[in-house]
Amino acid sequence: MSGSELFSIALGAILINNFIFSRFLGICPFLGVSKKVETATGMGMAVIFVITVASAATYVLNEFILVPLELEYMQTVAFILVIASLVQFVEMVLMKLMPALYQALGIYLPLITTNCAVLGVALLNVQNDYNFVESVLFGFTAAVGFTLAIILLASIRERLEFADEPECFKGFPIVLITSGLLAIAFMGFQGLSIF
Amino acid sequence: MKGIVKQFKEGLLTNNPVFVQFLGMCSTMAISINIQNALGMGLAATAVLICSNAVISLLRKVIPAKVRIASYIVIVAGFVTAIDLLMQAYLPDLSESLGVFIPLIVVNCIILARAEAFASKNKVLPSAIDGLTMGLGFTFALLIMSTIREILGSGTLAGVQVMPDGYEPVMLLILPAGGFLTLGCLVALFQKIMKRRG
Numbered sequence: 041m042s043g044s045e046l047f048s049i050a051l052g053a054i055l056i057n058n059f060i061f062s063r064f065l066g067i068c069p070f071l072g073v074s075k076k077v078e079t080a081t082g083m084g085m086a087v088i089f090v091i092t093v094a095s096a097a098t099y100v101l102n103e104f105i106l107v108p109l110e111l112e113y114m115q116t117v118a119f120i121l122v123i124a125s126l127v128q129f130v131e132m133v134l135m136k137l138m139p140a141l142y143q144a145l146g147i148y149l150p151l152i153t154t155n156c157a158v159l160g161v162a163l164l165n166v167q168n169d170y171n172f173v174e175s176v177l178f179g180f181t182a183a184v185g186f187t188l189a190i191i192l193l194a195s196i197r198e199r200l201e202f203a204d205e206p207e208c209f210k211g212f213p214i215v216l217i218t219s220g221l222l223a224i225a226f227m228g229f230q231g232l233s234i235f
Numbered sequence: 236m237k238g239i240v241k242q243f244k245e246g247l248l249t250n251n252p253v254f255v256q257f258l259g260m261c262s263t264m265a266i267s268i269n270i271q272n273a274l275g276m277g278l279a280a281t282a283v284l285i286c287s288n289a290v291i292s293l294l295r296k297v298i299p300a301k302v303r304i305a306s307y308i309v310i311v312a313g314f315v316t317a318i319d320l321l322m323q324a325y326l327p328d329l330s331e332s333l334g335v336f337i338p339l340i341v342v343n344c345i346i347l348a349r350a351e352a353f354a355s356k357n358k359v360l361p362s363a364i365d366g367l368t369m370g371l372g373f374t375f376a377l378l379i380m381s382t383i384r385e386i387l388g389s390g391t392l393a394g395v396q397v398m399p400d401g402y403e404p405v406m407l408l409i410l411p412a413g414g415f416l417t418l419g420c421l422v423a424l425f426q427k428i429m430k431r432r433g
Contacts, residue, residue, distance in 0.1 A: 064262075065261055067264065114316070117312040154308075154344055215419075216422065217420075220416035223415055
C-alpha cells in the first residue's frame, strides 16, 4: 500500500465517485437538511464523524468476529446495529456539548442511522477488500465528499429562495433539478483518473 | 373492503412514497436505469415491507418505545438478509446488477417510515396490506422512472430495442445526473396533476 494508492482512494471518494452525485448514497439527508448552510455544515460534520468511526468499527467487527466465525451473511444485521448505537452515542454527546446544533439537526440526527451512505461505506469496504487504513480513509473521504455536496446545494438553495420558479416546480422538484445540474458539473471529474 | 381500496389508492397515488412522501430516493434514482432492475428492486422492497410491517405490528405491544427504532431496524435487517440470500441463489444476474442496493434496503426510509407511522399503531392485517400498497407504489414509481430513462437513454425497453435505428440515445439520462433531472420533472408533473384535481 503506497501513498499514491491512498491518494487515489481519497480523490475517488471525494470527487470522481462522489457519494451523492455518482453513487446515489445518502440522498435523503442531502435533500432534507440542505435548506441552510449552517445546518448543512453541522450535518456534514456529524456524518463525517459517524462514517469514519463506523468504518473503523465495522472493519474490526468483520475481520475479527464475523469472518473467523464464518458469519459473513450476518454482515447487514451486525453493521446496522453498530451504526445505530454509534448514532445514539453521537446524539447524547451533541445534546450535552452543542445543544444549538442538536436542536437544528432535530429529527435528522437519529436519521443518520438510516443514511444509506453509512451502511454503504461499511458494505463497500468489505466488497473492495480494503484493509484497516484504506477502510477508514475511504469512509472519511466519502463523508467529506458528502459534506462538500450538501454545503454546495445548501448555498444554492439559499439563493433559490428569491428565484421565481414555475408554480409546479416550487419546493422539491426545483431542488432535484438543481442537484441534477450539480451532478452534471461533477461529471467533469470523471476523466480525472490518474493511476 | 372499502378500506383496502382506499389504502391502494393512497399507496399508488395520493400518498405515493416516492412522488409525494419523497422517501427511498437513493435506490429510486440509482437503480432506475432499466425495467428489469426497477421491477426486481420494487418487488424485493415490497416483500420486505409486507413481512416487516406484519411482524412489527405483531410485536407493537411488546417493543418498548425507547428502543423501538433499533428494534425495527433489526427486524427489517433480518428480512433483508433473507431476501438478499434468496436473490443470490435464484436470481444471480439481477442480484449482481443491483449490487450493494439490495442490502441497503435496510436503510430505505420507506420501510422505517411505514413501521413508525403505520405498523406500530395498527393491527396485523391492515399493516400487511399497507406494506403491500406502499411497496406497489414504490414499484410503480420505479417503473415510470425506468421506462422513461431506458427508452430515451438507451433506446430499449426491457432490453429490446424499441426506438428506430437512427435514434441517438440521450446518454445523460442513464448517467446519475439523469436520475435527478427525471425525478425532478416527474414530481413537478405529479404536483401539477394533483393540484388540478384538487
